[in-house]
Amino acid sequence: MALATTSPARVKMSVKSAIKIYDTKSGPLSALDNYSMDIGDGEFACVVGPSGCGKTTLLWSMAGLHSLSSGHITLDDQPVTGPHPQIGMVFQEANLLPWRNLARNIRLPFEIKREKPDQTWIDHLLERVGLTDFVGKFPRELSGGMQQRASIVRALSFKPSVLLMDEPFGALDAFTRDEMNMLLEEIWLETRKTIVFITHNIAEAVFLSDRVFVMTARPGRLAKVFDIPFPRPRSLDIMATREVFDLVNAIKAEIQHRPTMTTSNRTAGAREGSAHG
């Protein structure tokens, strides 16, 4: 297991001492507490943590949809103060507009930006994710996996350099999720976007990322950063290896605030007949 000591060579996006407190009827609610992280250029970073720990708050702040109570977010050393053309977002459950077919859903960013879509690029993306024949379909006519692939095409259509993904595959079944993870890695290797990916599925985070940022339960603080050293492209076979098992366990332990248990000390413990944590 490798604990992160590396920091990225060239920082693409940076979150510094982010604090976010929401005003609610039952009093102030602290979602982010002094959270900091640097994301390298072209890095695939995952943020994991228990539900309701402020992951989405973090991502929405990075996308400029939210303002922080205090702290800074920068993209290429420039402060992010609002929605940024270099940032593409992929939402939970695809978030396609149900009254538009796929082609018109993908055209939405260009309508809003009043730009002409790069149809060759969009057609390439559609072919890449296998949706070429479905552009005339409405979201309700597509499976969850297809919807999410369409939303990835929509996010990449205007060529952002950063992709922020908010639990995009959370609602998918396990098989589709594996499929989507592999597709996403392929697309990332092809385009080398900087990706910040939020999930509460630790195995998914380990499979996808260069580094995993572990967030604590509310208020969200940075607990630990894990380097994921496996070579790319990765195959789903690595998920069955002892290294991944130990890494997943270590991350789980970090989230649950309990001592790390690896396969080695567990078997050792079993041999000695003593119980661990």
Next chain:
Amino acid sequence: MVDKQLADKIPTFERGRGNGQADQGVSITNWSALMGRGGARQFGEILAIILVAVVMIGGAEGLLRGLNVPQYVMPPPSAIAVAFYTDFQFIWEHLLHTLVELSAGYVLGAVIGLILAAVITQFPFIEKIVAPYILMLITMPMLALVPLLILRFGFGYEPRIIAVALASGPMVMINSATGFRRVDLAKIALARSFGASTFQIFLKIRVPMALPMIVVGLMIGAIFGLLTAVGAEMVGGGFGLGNRLTTFSSMIQMPQFFAVILILSFLGILIYVIFFLIGKKWASWQA
């Protein structure tokens, strides 16, 4: 036990394909028998529909004639059909008058209602202040104002058009407001992430999201408008279908009276069908 409704249905995510139900737009009843995609394809169904119609009309005819019910109490369907055929030349002019009042008042009321709904829902504070007055407008019988309007505007189109607008506008408004009040934070965030302005969010997200409810409001408003137009014509003024109703009934011309009722029913159904089709085209995404 296999559920009867689920037997032999392909569990598909393509809603509205497998069962011919889910992709109806705005509808109160199941109209698939007349116009739906999954409708009366089978000969048996069509036969049953025709059979029931024949039995209903024929039964009424037989009963009224058999019991010797006088025509001034209730004319048989055949007499109404004859009156419709022979007297339509004296009625159609009045139909046009009613249509003029209805469309003018409705367009006026619907446009104002829509604009008010769109504006008010953007400001919850204002909404709270005006809510009681809107409720008052909706519950107030606009027909009661017609004598007053006639005093002020005379026996022409004006009082009727105003009454129609006052009746249909609030209906359009309250339903549209329900639509505009829907907020889907994720969809607004989506548009914002592309840099959308508040106006663009309104245009690209809020309006399409409100559309199904707007269509419902427009339909109810049109039907209320029709009722009010006819009612206002019965109160005063020498033309319009409502005026024909009072005239024919005072002259005990019951077949003609019911011929007018028939026309009014057709108008109501026509309004419903028009908005059903609009809803199907523009709001069918909402299953």
